[in-house]
Amino acid sequence: MRLLRNPNFDFLKLQKPFVIGSIVAALISAGAIATKGLNWGVDFTGGAQIVYAFQQTPDEDQVRKIVESAGVPVTSVQRYDKAEKNQILLRVPMEQKEGRDVSGEVTPALVKALSPAGRGDGVFDLNLNGADPLSAKLQQDDPEKMAGRADANPAVEYARIAQAIIAHRSQTGLFASLDAAAATPGLSPAVASWLKEKTVAGPVTLIGAESVGPAVGKDLRRKGTWAVVLSWGAILVYVWFRFRSVSYGTGVVLALIHDAFIALGLCAIFGVEISLTVVAAFLTLIGYSANDTVVIYDRIRENLEKPKKEPFALLVNRSINETLSRTFLTQFLTFLTVAALFFFGGEVIRGFSFVLFVGAFIGAYSTIFIAAPWVVNWETWKAMRAARHPASVPDPGKPGKAAAKGR
Amino acid sequence: MKRPTGWRLALTLVVLIGSIAAYVYRGREALKKNPTAPPNPTVGDVLKNGLKLGLDLRGGIHLVMQVKAEDALRAEANDAAEHLKTEAGKRGVTIGTVNPATHEGFTITMGEDVSPAAVSDLVKSALSPTDWASDQSGREMRVTFREPARIEIEGQALRQAVETIRNRVDALGVAEPAIQPQGNDRIVIQLPGVDDPARVKDIIGTTGLLELKIVDLKGGPYSSPEAAAAAYGGTIPANLELVEGNAEDEEARTRTTVYYVLERASAVTGRDLKNARVGQDRFNQPAVEFFLNAAGAEKFGRVTGDNVGRQLAIVLDKRVQSAPNIKTQITDNGIIEGNFTPERADSLALVLRSGALPAQLVILEERTVGPSLGLDSIKQGILAALVGIFLVFIAVVVYYNLAGLNAVLALTMNAIILLGAMAWINATLTLPGIAGFILTIGMAVDANVLIFERIREELDGGKAAKAAIDLGFKKALSAIVDSNLTTIAAAAFLFQFGTGPVKGFAVTLVIGLCASMFTAVFVSRLLFDLLYGSKEKVEAISI
Numbered sequence: 025m026r027l028l029r030n031p032n033f034d035f036l037k038l039q040k041p042f043v044i045g046s047i048v049a050a051l052i053s054a055g056a057i058a059t060k061g062l063n064w065g066v067d068f069t070g071g072a073q074i075v076y077a078f079q080q081t082p083d084e085d086q087v088r089k090i091v092e093s094a095g096v097p098v099t100s101v102q103r104y105d106k107a108e109k110n111q112i113l114l115r116v117p118m119e120q121k122e123g124r125d126v127s128g129e130v131t132p133a134l135v136k137a138l139s140p141a142g143r144g145d146g147v148f149d150l151n152l153n154g155a156d157p158l159s160a161k162l163q164q165d166d167p168e169k170m171a172g173r174a175d176a177n178p179a180v181e182y183a184r185i186a187q188a189i190i191a192h193r194s195q196t197g198l199f200a201s202l203d204a205a206a207a208t209p210g211l212s213p214a215v216a217s218w219l220k221e222k223t224v225a226g227p228v229t230l231i232g233a234e235s236v237g238p239a240v241g242k243d244l245r246r247k248g249t250w251a252v253v254l255s256w257g258a259i260l261v262y263v264w265f266r267f268r269s270v271s272y273g274t275g276v277v278l279a280l281i282h283d284a285f286i287a288l289g290l291c292a293i294f295g296v297e298i299s300l301t302v303v304a305a306f307l308t309l310i311g312y313s314a315n316d317t318v319v320i321y322d323r324i325r326e327n328l329e330k331p332k333k334e335p336f337a338l339l340v341n342r343s344i345n346e347t348l349s350r351t352f353l354t355q356f357l358t359f360l361t362v363a364a365l366f367f368f369g370g371e372v373i374r375g376f377s378f379v380l381f382v383g384a385f386i387g388a389y390s391t392i393f394i395a396a397p398w399v400v401n402w403e404t405w406k407a408m409r410a411a412r413h414p415a416s417v418p419d420p421g422k423p424g425k426a427a428a429k430g431r
Numbered sequence: 432m433k434r435p436t437g438w439r440l441a442l443t444l445v446v447l448i449g450s451i452a453a454y455v456y457r458g459r460e461a462l463k464k465n466p467t468a469p470p471n472p473t474v475g476d477v478l479k480n481g482l483k484l485g486l487d488l489r490g491g492i493h494l495v496m497q498v499k500a501e502d503a504l505r506a507e508a509n510d511a512a513e514h515l516k517t518e519a520g521k522r523g524v525t526i527g528t529v530n531p532a533t534h535e536g537f538t539i540t541m542g543e544d545v546s547p548a549a550v551s552d553l554v555k556s557a558l559s560p561t562d563w564a565s566d567q568s569g570r571e572m573r574v575t576f577r578e579p580a581r582i583e584i585e586g587q588a589l590r591q592a593v594e595t596i597r598n599r600v601d602a603l604g605v606a607e608p609a610i611q612p613q614g615n616d617r618i619v620i621q622l623p624g625v626d627d628p629a630r631v632k633d634i635i636g637t638t639g640l641l642e643l644k645i646v647d648l649k650g651g652p653y654s655s656p657e658a659a660a661a662a663y664g665g666t667i668p669a670n671l672e673l674v675e676g677n678a679e680d681e682e683a684r685t686r687t688t689v690y691y692v693l694e695r696a697s698a699v700t701g702r703d704l705k706n707a708r709v710g711q712d713r714f715n716q717p718a719v720e721f722f723l724n725a726a727g728a729e730k731f732g733r734v735t736g737d738n739v740g741r742q743l744a745i746v747l748d749k750r751v752q753s754a755p756n757i758k759t760q761i762t763d764n765g766i767i768e769g770n771f772t773p774e775r776a777d778s779l780a781l782v783l784r785s786g787a788l789p790a791q792l793v794i795l796e797e798r799t800v801g802p803s804l805g806l807d808s809i810k811q812g813i814l815a816a817l818v819g820i821f822l823v824f825i826a827v828v829v830y831y832n833l834a835g836l837n838a839v840l841a842l843t844m845n846a847i848i849l850l851g852a853m854a855w856i857n858a859t860l861t862l863p864g865i866a867g868f869i870l871t872i873g874m875a876v877d878a879n880v881l882i883f884e885r886i887r888e889e890l891d892g893g894k895a896a897k898a899a900i901d902l903g904f905k906k907a908l909s910a911i912v913d914s915n916l917t918t919i920a921a922a923a924f925l926f927q928f929g930t931g932p933v934k935g936f937a938v939t940l941v942i943g944l945c946a947s948m949f950t951a952v953f954v955s956r957l958l959f960d961l962l963y964g965s966k967e968k969v970e971a972i973s974i
Binding site for chain 1: 487490495497603604625626627628629630632633636774777793794795796797798799800801802803804805806807808811812814815816818819820822823826827829830831832862863865866867869870872873874876877880881884887888891906909910913914915916917918919920921922923924925927928933936937940
């Protein structure tokens with residue numbers, strides 16, 4: 025199969041409308057960032073983000089009331105992940121005082137408010153405790169009547185049973201009922217009935233919690249910004265060095281800034297939360313988009329070595345066309361993997377997948393319509409200036425000659 | 432032109448087998464270390480255990496805690512002040528009032544009858560001049576830490592906190608914990624596989640500072656701080672302190688906060704503790720019994736003997752748990768009541784046994800991943816990886832036919848090298864790492880695409896099949912190297928920037944890109960040569 029056999033598009037002629045398009049896109053991005061703002065995650069703002077799973081379909085307003093009456097301020101309460109998982113994402117603003125254990129305060133309050141009246145303080149909640157306390161409790165009550173028997177080691181046996189029960193719970197997040205707990209594969213009837221008698225399956229369980237103090241948040245913001253800026257710098261220097269012309273170095277970085285800015289604008293428009301992994305996605309996008317640009321630059325460099333005389337602009341256009349089928353195919357293949365991530369990778373890396381998803385398109389676009397024309401304009405301008413001042417550059421007739429010397 | 436394939440085939444096989452061996456070796460090693468692993472592991476078990484899973488996949492807790500070294504400094508200053516008072520008594524020097532210590536040191540208010548020179552001499556001889564500085568202004572002598580001493584105490588507090596946390600984590604039986612100091616005052620704690628984060632956090636974060644203090648005669652309890660202050664005519668004297676606590680009434684206990692006024696100096700602290708265990712209180716509720724060592728018992732005996740009939744406050748982490756009356760002299764044991772659940776009493780006994788933290792710890796950063804979330808992430812990550820790779824394979828074969836199959840083999844080998852290398856360097860697989868794995872496949876295929884497109888170009892240009900393959904590989908090389916190195920440059924910053932999961936992603940990406948240069952350029956070329964190399968003339972290649 026072969027698409028795009030010997031394409032011959034005049035990309036540089038399209039330069040102007042696309043540059044205008046990019047500027048408009050950048051303005052829209054800036055507008056979105058300015059008006060809607062970026063949805064910074066707890067990694068950067070500080071504060072806490074807690075996900076709970078409930079037995080019953082949770083009611084956001086009720087959850088908010090419970091949490092607030094426990095003395096914990098709430099930024100937002102929203103449903104999380106697939107509806108049938110009954111999960112809630114709770115955001116708590118940054119505390120002035122560091123070190124408050126927010127999930128430690130909220131969990132008991134939720135359990136208390138959502139449990140049926142009459143549940144005592146001392147009951148053993150299967151949805152809150154781990155295998156260790158469960159094993160200790162089993163050992164204490166000894167439903168299997170193992171104590172004193174020579175052929176059994178209660179500590180080991182009960183630890184194994186407790187681990188099996190908790191592993192079974194992990195499959196679903198939390199036990200919907202005690203029957204679900206008793207249905208753990210391989211459980212003896214004695215332990216199953218002990219579970220029903222001596223434990224409860226509480227209404228809620230903690231799925232995950234992230235809490236970041238103001239000091240760490242500030243630190244991460246600074247580090248994240250520096251990582252992005254320094255990676256631009258490193259790419260600038262590398263490309264400058266490899267292609268022996270500042271026009272290439274600046275062209276690639278201009279394209280990268282363009283990509284990052286528009287992707288950021290899209291994040292603002294779609295309300296994508298900027299977390300650590302999203303910043304990682306931005307850095308990946310930078311690497312990926314630079315990769316794409318370098319391939320075209322490489323072809324320009326190669327074509328410059330050939331003795332064939334043609335204006336630099338035409339040569340660049342030819343280089344884009346020659347690599348066009350590669351650009352499309354690689355783009356398509358990357359898109360396939362990113363799409364798989366986006367649709368199957370789950371809620372946790374949704375933001376990460378989103379940035380790469382949109383970034384893959386923007387990256388290819390900027391290579392053709394930003395990075396390549398930039399080099400043409402720069403080198404043409406340099407040639408024109410050299411023509412006006414013949415003394416400063418010895419060989420004005422060949423735009424881009426500086427680049428050719430790189431090999 | 433015939434290219435020798437022998438050594439290249441050998442090298443490829445060595446790398447392939449080496450990668451698989453490294454992975455299997457790590458898998459078996461991990462199974463051996465895991466006591467709950469099945470005794471006769473299947474191939475599947477080994478494959479599941481080849482890579483170390485990050486906290487985000489295994490579930491667990493990542494905590495960054497800050498040691499509030501002020502507490503340790505204050506305790507040290509307090510000791511010094513006490514020592515100074517004792518020395519003054521021994522030598523018969525009048526020094527005036529020693530004010531409560533702070534984290535900077537302490538001050539002495541000298542009355543008219545005190546000779547500042549004598550106090551200054553006493554400070555210089557009783558306290559180490561390398562650790563303490565003193566300066567006098569009017570009737571006040573300030574005794575403060577010198578910089579090196581302060582740094583030493585802070586370092587000591589950090590080391591001791593790490594040690595204490597390690598003891599507690601060991602007592603909990605967490606497998607493969609990582610507890611490391613970071614910078615001057617931080618501790619990074621990573622506990623994989625923890626299934627009840629609340630309890631673990633509680634055990635790590637509880638300071639566990641037990642203090643036994645005598646309640647002042649007018650010490651309350653009061654219902655509010657204002658009421659307490661009013662009892663002392665507005666301000667509480669410097670030798671006393673106001674401490675929150677539980678009400679003594681069984682019903683109201685732990686639910687109502689009351690305020691006690693206690694003598695500031697502790698009769699006994701947790702440092703004099705020998706053991707602690709779960710017991711029962713007067714109301715048959717779970718409580719924690721503690722036992723003092725010989726030195727503690729002596730002090731405790733003296734203080735309780737002197738104060739029969741008064742109240743003794745049992746203060747845990749700056750909160751009065753209970754304040755029973757001292758009926759007779761007590762020497763070496765006591766009980767902490769507080770309406771605890773059995774689990775809480777158990778945790779508290781563990782905390783007291785493992786020793787108090789030298790200072791309060793505050794949580795700067797917490798990332799808790801419950802076991803079900805980790806399990807979900809693994810499932811979704813693997814599904815996304817399989818779907819992504821499958822789609823890429825199909826697309827490449829459809830587009831390039833036999834050459835596409837070549838790329839599929841190269842990519843498969845790339846994936847195997849990536850897994851083997853990650854296992855070998857003990858890299859941790861995280862969820863972003865899985866994403867990195869998928870992306871790497873998507874980006875690695877680019878090298879194949881560059882080469883194949885180039886071969887097609889050369890064929891279009893009228894080159895013979897074998898020459899086209901030759902030229903295609905040769906000419907695509909610079910683009911492959913340059914484009915991959917730029918990506919690696921960005922990934923290097925990613926590594927430097929990231930915390931655990933993001934670092935895992937960067938590692939995957941870099942190894943994957945390096946492997947792709949090998950598989951796409953070297954292995955793929957070898958496959959072409961194996962296919963076409965032996966023929967004198969190749970009419971057409973399937974690309």
